[in-house]
Amino acid sequence: MSAEDLRRLEPSVPYSSIYRALAGLARAGAARRLVGADGIARFELAEAVSGEHHHHLVCADCGTIDSVRLPAAAEDELARAARAVHQAAGFVVCSSRVELTGRCADCAARQPDPVTGAG
Numbered sequence: 001m002s003a004e005d006l007r008r009l010e011p012s013v014p015y016s017s018i019y020r021a022l023a024g025l026a027r028a029g030a031a032r033r034l035v036g037a038d039g040i041a042r043f044e045l046a047e048a049v050s051g052e053h054h055h056h057l058v059c060a061d062c063g064t065i066d067s068v069r070l071p072a073a074a075e076d077e078l079a080r081a082a083r084a085v086h087q088a089a090g091f092v093v094c095s096s097r098v099e100l101t102g103r104c105a106d107c108a109a110r111q112p113d114p115v116t117g118a119g
Helices: 003-009 015-027 072-089 105-110
Strands: 031-035 041-045 055-059 065-068 099-102
Touching (some): 003 015, 015 031, 015 041
Parallel strands (some): 055 099
Antiparallel strands (some): 031 041, 055 065
Protein backbone atom coordinates (compact mmCIF):
# COMPACT_ATOMS: atom_id res chain seq x y z
CA MET A 1 0.00 0.00 0.00
CA SER A 2 1.39 3.42 -0.92
CA ALA A 3 0.97 6.73 0.87
CA GLU A 4 -1.35 7.73 -1.98
CA ASP A 5 -3.50 4.64 -1.36
CA LEU A 6 -3.79 5.57 2.31
CA ARG A 7 -4.58 9.19 1.47
CA ARG A 8 -7.43 8.06 -0.81
CA LEU A 9 -8.85 6.10 2.13
CA GLU A 10 -8.63 9.08 4.49
CA PRO A 11 -8.25 12.39 2.59
CA SER A 12 -8.23 14.48 5.76
CA VAL A 13 -4.89 13.04 6.95
CA PRO A 14 -1.91 15.08 5.71
CA TYR A 15 0.70 13.31 3.60
CA SER A 16 3.37 14.27 6.12
CA SER A 17 1.54 12.29 8.82
CA ILE A 18 1.11 9.31 6.53
CA TYR A 19 4.81 9.28 5.57
CA ARG A 20 5.89 9.63 9.22
CA ALA A 21 3.63 6.76 10.28
CA LEU A 22 4.82 4.49 7.47
CA ALA A 23 8.48 5.30 8.16
CA GLY A 24 7.94 4.61 11.88
CA LEU A 25 6.34 1.25 11.13
CA ALA A 26 9.27 0.35 8.88
CA ARG A 27 11.85 1.42 11.51
CA ALA A 28 10.03 -0.65 14.13
CA GLY A 29 10.15 -3.71 11.88
CA ALA A 30 6.36 -3.93 11.56
CA ALA A 31 6.29 -2.91 7.89
CA ARG A 32 8.60 -3.32 4.95
CA ARG A 33 9.23 -0.63 2.33
CA LEU A 34 9.19 -1.76 -1.31
CA VAL A 35 9.95 0.46 -4.28
CA GLY A 36 8.46 -0.50 -7.60
CA ALA A 37 10.00 0.12 -11.01
CA ASP A 38 7.88 3.27 -11.13
CA GLY A 39 9.82 4.67 -8.13
CA ILE A 40 6.76 4.71 -5.87
CA ALA A 41 7.32 3.39 -2.35
CA ARG A 42 4.80 0.87 -1.12
CA PHE A 43 4.58 -0.77 2.27
CA GLU A 44 3.52 -4.20 3.40
CA LEU A 45 3.39 -5.94 6.75
CA ALA A 46 6.74 -7.40 7.70
CA GLU A 47 7.01 -11.17 7.53
CA ALA A 48 7.48 -11.33 11.30
CA VAL A 49 4.08 -9.63 11.70
CA SER A 50 2.13 -11.32 8.91
CA GLY A 51 3.69 -14.75 9.34
CA GLU A 52 3.67 -15.11 5.55
CA HIS A 53 6.88 -15.73 3.61
CA HIS A 54 6.64 -14.57 0.02
CA HIS A 55 8.57 -12.90 -2.76
CA HIS A 56 7.66 -10.23 -5.31
CA LEU A 57 6.89 -9.76 -8.98
CA VAL A 58 7.65 -6.19 -10.08
CA CYS A 59 6.26 -4.84 -13.33
CA ALA A 60 8.90 -2.72 -15.09
CA ASP A 61 6.18 -0.90 -17.05
CA CYS A 62 3.52 0.13 -14.52
CA GLY A 63 5.42 -0.48 -11.26
CA THR A 64 2.87 -2.89 -9.82
CA ILE A 65 4.27 -5.16 -7.11
CA ASP A 66 2.55 -8.50 -6.54
CA SER A 67 3.32 -11.13 -3.95
CA VAL A 68 4.22 -14.63 -5.09
CA ARG A 69 5.05 -17.83 -3.26
CA LEU A 70 7.88 -19.79 -4.81
CA PRO A 71 7.58 -23.54 -5.28
CA ALA A 72 9.05 -25.56 -2.41
CA ALA A 73 11.93 -26.71 -4.63
CA ALA A 74 12.94 -23.09 -5.27
CA GLU A 75 12.79 -22.27 -1.55
CA ASP A 76 14.95 -25.33 -0.85
CA GLU A 77 17.48 -24.14 -3.44
CA LEU A 78 17.58 -20.70 -1.82
CA ALA A 79 18.29 -22.35 1.53
CA ARG A 80 21.10 -24.40 -0.07
CA ALA A 81 22.55 -21.23 -1.60
CA ALA A 82 22.43 -19.50 1.80
CA ARG A 83 24.32 -22.40 3.38
CA ALA A 84 26.92 -22.25 0.59
CA VAL A 85 27.38 -18.51 1.17
CA HIS A 86 27.82 -19.15 4.87
CA GLN A 87 30.44 -21.83 4.23
CA ALA A 88 32.32 -19.75 1.66
CA ALA A 89 32.18 -16.34 3.29
CA GLY A 90 31.13 -16.92 6.89
CA PHE A 91 28.10 -14.70 6.23
CA VAL A 92 25.03 -15.73 8.20
CA VAL A 93 21.92 -15.34 6.05
CA CYS A 94 18.90 -14.43 8.18
CA SER A 95 16.32 -14.21 5.43
CA SER A 96 15.98 -14.17 1.67
CA ARG A 97 13.81 -12.28 -0.76
CA VAL A 98 13.43 -12.80 -4.46
CA GLU A 99 12.26 -9.96 -6.66
CA LEU A 100 11.44 -10.90 -10.23
CA THR A 101 11.18 -7.93 -12.57
CA GLY A 102 9.29 -8.15 -15.83
CA ARG A 103 5.89 -7.21 -17.19
CA CYS A 104 2.56 -7.91 -15.52
CA ALA A 105 -0.17 -9.63 -17.53
CA ASP A 106 -2.01 -6.33 -18.18
CA CYS A 107 1.09 -4.57 -19.54
CA ALA A 108 2.16 -7.60 -21.55
CA ALA A 109 -1.30 -7.81 -23.13
CA ARG A 110 -1.17 -4.14 -24.14
CA GLN A 111 2.27 -4.35 -25.72
CA PRO A 112 3.82 -7.66 -26.77
CA ASP A 113 7.56 -8.25 -26.35
CA PRO A 114 9.28 -6.68 -29.39
CA VAL A 115 11.82 -9.51 -29.63
CA THR A 116 9.61 -12.59 -29.21
CA GLY A 117 6.20 -11.11 -30.01
CA ALA A 118 4.89 -12.77 -26.86
CA GLY A 119 2.77 -10.94 -24.33
